[in-house]
Amino acid sequence: MAITAAQVKELRERTGAGMLDCKKALEANNGDIELAIDWLREKGISKAAKKSGRVAAEGLIFTLVSDDNKSGAILEFNSETDFVAKNDDFVNFGKKVIEIALKESVETVEELKAVTVDGKTVETMLTELIAKIGENMNIRRFTKLHASNDGLVVDYLHMGGKIGVLVNSKGEVNSENIEKLRGVAMHIAAMDPKFLDKSLVTPEDLEREEHVLRTQFEEEMKQTGKNLKPEVVENIIQGKLRKYYEENCLNQQKYVRDDKKVEDFLKPMTLVEFIRFKVGDGIEKKEEDFAAEVAAQIAGK
Incomplete structure (x- = not known):
């Protein structure tokens, strides 16, 4: 083709x-x-x-967590240019929408746009903002997390709102745990893990990675002339797969502020889920x- x-x-x-x-x-x-x-x-x-x-779209990520740390929302609001993303009207609208997203029982962008505030829908307010600023804008996506009775949610914004994170964990709501969990949220922003835990890596992802590693290793042996025993090759491949877990799975990653794995650093808290938005991902x-x-x-x- x-x-x-x-x-x-x-x-x-x-x-x-x-x-x-x-x-x-x-x-x-x-x-x-x-x-x-x-x-x-x-x-x-x-x-x-x-x-x-x-990353090809401009805009900002907005996050908000309830006063009791039991729920949180994260939203991506896009603009055509970074200049507009710094505009006070743009920022204030994003803050208003994230408040609505957290407060209202909405689960999709369409439902969020249909919410009425002071006689106007969110979609109408967005249309008016577009007319005022003269640049296209879009509420691209949002997600909410809800903690269990014995859990908490925290948020973190990085690079002035270019990356946002929500984390849900089991644990007591207190200042120490909030601080520790926010540190993990910062880690997520920096390290961009693909999975919460190695147990969640799909068989398809693992099979694909193993195939790549084996083929890559065979190419290296051809180039260097090495001829290793099958059991030695297998041990090397398994070691590389463990490295894959350490690089891609949050619980198995080394915490950026400590040599401990993230899951060990957080004990006795345990992670439930996380969301990471980066402005323009996939656009x-x-x-x-x-x-x-x-x-x-x-x-x-």
């Missing part, structure tokens, strides 16, 4: 590999981005792949000049 400039561009941004390597990877995998990422890793061309996609902004440049280079080979 024909490989497009946009596909090469996306793969390049997600892996950091060279343009021609990305083109070869896509051609070898019928244009499948995820398989192409694995192919590049197997060849040792890309050591890691960004799973969240390219791709058109950059036609760059795409044209890639197309020209591909055509010229």
Whole structure:
């Protein structure tokens, strides 16, 4: 199949590999981005792949937790430019909407937009704000977490609201536990874990990672001329899988402020769930000049 400039561009941004390597990877995998990422890793061309996609939208993340720390909400409010995201009207609207999201029994963006405040729906207020500022804006997503009777929720904002985190944990609501849990929320913002615990890694994810590691290791042995016994290879692969858990699973990660694993640092509290939003995750902004440049280079080979 024909490989497009946009596909090469996306793969390049997600892996950091060279343009021609990305083109070869896509051609070898019928244009499948995820398989192409694995192919590049197997060849040792890309050591890691960004799973969240390219950040291309502007805006802010807003979070709010109830006074009793029993519930919390997190919301992404987008704008076209970072300049507008710093506008007081934009910020104040985001704060107002997150308050509504936490207070009202709503679970979707559509339900949130339909809430009426002072005779106007949230959607109407958003339309008026767009008309006033002259730039398109969007309430993209929001989520709420609710703690059990023996639990608590805390929030954390990073980079001036570019990353937001909510964490739900079992434990007593007191200042010490709130402080510890907020530290873990900061850790989540920095380390971007994909799973809460290694027990939640899906068989498909594990099988895919193991396949990549084995192929990668075989390539390394071919290049170095090594010929290891199968049991030695198996031990190495299992060690690499343990490293995968440590890098991707929150409970198994080393806490950024301590050598302990996160789950050990938090004891006697235990984590229940977490949400991490980063502004623009998964949204791709058109950059036609760059795409044209890639197309020209591909055509010229």
